[in-house]
Amino acid sequence: MTPGPSAAPLILTTVVASTRPGRVGRSVADWFCARVAEYGRFESHTVDLCELALPFLDEPHPPVLRQYTKSHTRAWSRIVEASDAFVFVTPEYNGGFPAPLKNAWDYLAVEWQHKPAAFVSYGGVSAGTRAVQMAKQVVANLRMLPIGPTVSIPFVGEQVQDGAFRPGKLHESAAEHLLDELTRTATVMRRLRSGTY
Numbered sequence: 001m002t003p004g005p006s007a008a009p010l011i012l013t014t015v016v017a018s019t020r021p022g023r024v025g026r027s028v029a030d031w032f033c034a035r036v037a038e039y040g041r042f043e044s045h046t047v048d049l050c051e052l053a054l055p056f057l058d059e060p061h062p063p064v065l066r067q068y069t070k071s072h073t074r075a076w077s078r079i080v081e082a083s084d085a086f087v088f089v090t091p092e093y094n095g096g097f098p099a100p101l102k103n104a105w106d107y108l109a110v111e112w113q114h115k116p117a118a119f120v121s122y123g124g125v126s127a128g129t130r131a132v133q134m135a136k137q138v139v140a141n142l143r144m145l146p147i148g149p150t151v152s153i154p155f156v157g158e159q160v161q162d163g164a165f166r167p168g169k170l171h172e173s174a175a176e177h178l179l180d181e182l183t184r185t186a187t188v189m190r191r192l193r194s195g196t197y
Contacts, residue, residue, distance in 0.1 A: 010186045012042035013083040017090035017101040019050040024122065024156055026050075027165040029089040032120050032151070035175045041183050047079060049100045057106050064109040073107055080111040085118070085186040086144075087178075092123040092131035105138055113143040114193050116185040118178050120151040127152035147185055149178040 014033055018025035029046060036044045054072055061067040068074050090097050105112070117139040121128025129152055136146040151174040153159065159166050167175075 009043040010041065010084045010183065010190070011045065011082055012036060012085045012087065012182070012186070013045045013047055013079065014087045014089060015101070015104070016046065016048040016050070017088055017098050019098070019100045023050075023091070024160050024165065025089055025091060027160055027163055028120060028122055028153065028156065031165040031167055032087065032089060032175060035172070036179065039176075039179045041179070042085070045079075045083070049104055052076065052104070054100070054104055054107060056103055059107070062109075063107060066110060076104070076107055077111055080108055083115065084190050085116045085182050087118045087120060087182070088135065089120045089122075090128060090131050090135065092121065092126060092128040095130045095134075097131040097135045101135070102138065105142060109142065112139070114189050115144050116182055116189055117144045117146045118150065118182050119146075120153070120175075120178075122153035122156035125154055127154035127156075145185060145189065147178070147181045149174065149181045151175050151178055 014029055014036070016025050016029045026048060029048075033044055033046055036042055054076060059069060059073055061069070066077070068077060088101065090101060119132045119135060121132045123131075132150055132152075139146050151171055153171060156165070159168070
């Protein structure tokens with residue numbers, strides 16, 4: 001019997017949104033990805049937008065046409081196309097998300113569709129929650145499904161020691177709930193994309 005599309009491991013891509021010098025986002029993402037590895041239900045990949053280094057959108061054609069002319073766009077398209085789910089690790093800048101994250105979303109259209117999106121946010125007293133609320137509107141327009149559970153980290157600087165994020169019990173519990181929901185949603189949406197629902 002040939003295994004169905006759900007037999008292959010779900011591919012989760014964690015995207016580090018901040019690109020600024022001195023950021024703590026990579027340490028938060030490293031903690032979360034270690035948590036994903038412990039969870040054991042995903043094939044996990046990390047994309048750091050600082051390393052990906054996409055220029056501001058420089059394609060001449062609308063992304064929905066997928067007529068890409070740049071190698072960096074084609075590489076980014078392959079990553080997103082291969083993924084079953086996404087976690088965006090984002091700070092909050094002036095009540096919103098970082099510009100490089102919006103730029104990364106805007107490069108593509110079809111590749112994002114019918115895939116769940118989750119958020120790990122961090123910041124000061126608001127813990128990045130305003131950035132997440134704004135981001136959910138954008139991913140919904142990309143025909144992604146933003147899930148409810150999030151990980152929100154207030155006063156993140158107090159929890160980074162020697163360059164490593166030190167989570168509390170609430171963060172660990174929130175990550176567990178997020179991954180449970182992401183597993184269920186990604187499984188169903190993979191079937192939707194394959195037409196086997």
